Amino acid sequence: MNALRAHAAAHLTEHIDLLDGLVRLPSVAAQGQGLDETATAVCGLFEAAGGTAEILRLPGAAPAVLAEFTGRSDRTLLFYDHYDVQPAEPLDEWTVPPFQVTVRDGRIYGRGTSDNKGDLVTRVAALRALRDTSGGLPCRVLFLVEGEEEIGSVHFDSYVAALRDRLRADACVWEYGDRDPAGRMNVIAGVKGICYVELELTAASRDLHSSLGALVEGAATRLAWAVAGLRDATGRILIPGFYDRVTPPRAKAVAATREVPFEEGQMQMHVGVRGFIGGRTGGDALRALLFEPTCTVCGLEAGYTGGGMKTVLPRRARAKIDFRLVPDQDPEEIVRLLRAHLDRAGFADCAIKPLGGERAFQTDLSHPFVRTVVDAVRQSTGRETVLLPTSAGTGPMYPLGDLLGVPILSIGSGYWGCNAHAPDEHIRVDDFEETIVMIAHLLERFALES
């Protein structure tokens, strides 16, 4: 491991430069920007590290990249990453340019540094470290890198189906990594699902003078009513049938949460709130975060939003709504339930535009790969390790996990304060370097398993 550490230290600047090269490509999936050129750059990264790589294109989809690295053993570890990023808006809240790397105060800033271009670079860097220090890789490695993760991986199941014979692997390491405020490393064994929709109400044939408000119902007021009726202040979602398919978490998953240190005060201070939804505290809050579905309003737009007053009755109003799902909720069914709920509540004229849907997935914590990852993390980083049965976030684990039947775990270069999806996204330089060694060491241990 010392040789790996020395390699990571010696090539740190070079690897940050590789990351800068990716961050400079503004691959915002929501806006369809820079996806082709980023996929090409990712291919180049793999080829430069000694692998073979191929750009795959399904009709109407952002390209995906499949890469293969041969190794001394036939055991195969599959890495899942994505090269797309969230939009950088609101731009005026960034203190650095979003689409280039800025290294400042031990941090590497830029859109995608944490989610998930930083992880991708540490993984490639780990392969280079292994090759340079031991002449090759201890096992076979695959990468599947998609370009639509931030818009709900809309074509990922099609890519997985098309590639099923080439994706066979014994285990999978997922994008995303997390160190908690106490410096512990989270090993994350699942994801929530998502159902993301846009609601749109049209109230009149044009914007009207608001003096007509005694007679004509505006779109904005009705949107507020429709949105307000989706969830109550305890977090309970008010759509009939919404909870019908929820499968309670496995006993082992619930038990694992009892080992998870959850510092609610620290989290509240970090995000700037005084309490949690429904007054949840301690383990209840943690289990809500991991095991309960959510309904969050991500955006509202209606009428005049500029300075001062404009007395207008808006003809149109829109909301973006994010439902996070748990096993075994089905995003398509959630859309149908939402439709029925809005119809019953008097909003039959409210259009629902589904923008993304994924199912939840949780790895069985009794699989031996779980132990391998936890041990590799602990030994390479010296950090205490926390096993989380699932993330509160979402990713397309379900198509891969369902197809391959293999365990999937997330470890990576991020930390609790990295502002993923927000202005001033960043990772820490030390974590970046540490992660390269950690991934290399995991590959060594994984190769020894039978």
Added chain:
Amino acid sequence: MNALRAHAAAHLTEHIDLLDGLVRLPSVAAQGQGLDETATAVCGLFEAAGGTAEILRLPGAAPAVLAEFTGRSDRTLLFYDHYDVQPAEPLDEWTVPPFQVTVRDGRIYGRGTSDNKGDLVTRVAALRALRDTSGGLPCRVLFLVEGEEEIGSVHFDSYVAALRDRLRADACVWEYGDRDPAGRMNVIAGVKGICYVELELTAASRDLHSSLGALVEGAATRLAWAVAGLRDATGRILIPGFYDRVTPPRAKAVAATREVPFEEGQMQMHVGVRGFIGGRTGGDALRALLFEPTCTVCGLEAGYTGGGMKTVLPRRARAKIDFRLVPDQDPEEIVRLLRAHLDRAGFADCAIKPLGGERAFQTDLSHPFVRTVVDAVRQSTGRETVLLPTSAGTGPMYPLGDLLGVPILSIGSGYWGCNAHAPDEHIRVDDFEETIVMIAHLLERFALES
């Protein structure tokens, strides 16, 4: 009157050019644009018509213009107008450039043509017609033209107080005119008040990843709840105390509404709705429009509103809310009641920013000036005339009416389909010409009263 008609016809192009000159000055009060230069242009208009004019400036206020024209009688008619306009947004819904006059299909398009630069030009044109055809004016005329009408006339009462000795008049003609779909002329004897506020909720110290939505309440969801609780679907405002000071309309005002032809089907077709709030129809709908206070959401803004999906928990959300008031509601008290209501409903952290407040005013319909105006309109235009005890809209009649104790009536160049406050605002060329003659004739009749 034939000489007046001939003058209006002969100088039509010239008067449209005068209007074009004003429309080209984008005097959007909400954005603080072009106000000084527009006030200067208005002064020039009065001086060119033979009056004396002065720009008045109170600290922090848009300038106002006071103009005086001497006449053969000492009776004084005061015209109230404003030179500011609504913002032109949404720009992509205009079919002509908003800040210049476009004459097309018998219509004069441009922001402010209807509200209220068109009226201002017809009034000045009427004075020119009288002077050119009879060598002078039959009575004394004052103009008070402010630049903050579209943002709630925030300094108008201060201007009125400062000018009280110079504003003495026997009657007042207000901005704004309206011809209904059957071609009848509305004579409008009052206005509603307004209380316009911006609500702002801040939920966290920054935008967060929406996966935290199981624990952290976002600003957008809470804003939807706060806004949804302001009013019900029958139009009833749910703020305790909101109706306490409402004075029911005078019997003569209610009686006047029975003479008002109200074609609800035509109005619904025009604005593109199938029914009115609370299922109101006929005279009930008309009386709601004129005599009931309202609560209208003019704008909503939170989180991500661009294309596709962004999974963000917005830190901040804003709503613009327009309450229309009736006699004797007080906008400052409405803000206090709203504050208490939000506090009780769990939104003590919701900031209220008052953006404009005005009280309602209704002229006593038994004043002889009402008859004079109705007769002058009928005789000059040949139109059937409808006396409306109040408009559903708002203007700062209260400070003038309260100070001077004179009747105030609205007549002007607009019509029912003129898209005031909306894209493609316009007036009709024929109405514009007709209004010049109508105002000139009114001045002749008014001068004969004792």
